[in-house]
Amino acid sequence: MSTVTINCPYCSGEQTVSTHSNFAPFYVNCPECARRFIAEPTQLGITIFRDGEAPCCSDPDCRDIEMGDSGQD
Numbered sequence: 001m002s003t004v005t006i007n008c009p010y011c012s013g014e015q016t017v018s019t020h021s022n023f024a025p026f027y028v029n030c031p032e033c034a035r036r037f038i039a040e041p042t043q044l045g046i047t048i049f050r051d052g053e054a055p056c057c058s059d060p061d062c063r064d065i066e067m068g069d070s071g072q073d
């Protein structure tokens with residue numbers, strides 16, 4: 001696990017997040033504007049998507065549905 005600095009796609013506010021080694025996308029809640037966006041770690045850094053604009057493979061919720069084995073909800 002390591003940390004990277006990212007910018008909110010809505011307000012450009014900077015924040016530091018922890019990334020995991022499996023490159024799974026995750027949601028980030030911006031502390032400045034309180035909006036949610038998606039951060040997807042990649043081998044080259046980190047890709048940011050606005051909530052709802054990520055392709056399914058980069059959307060945590062959509063991935064859960066596609067994989068269908070989370071057993072939640």
Ligand SMILES: [Zn+2]
Nearest residue numbers: 008011030033
């Ligand atoms: Zn923000």
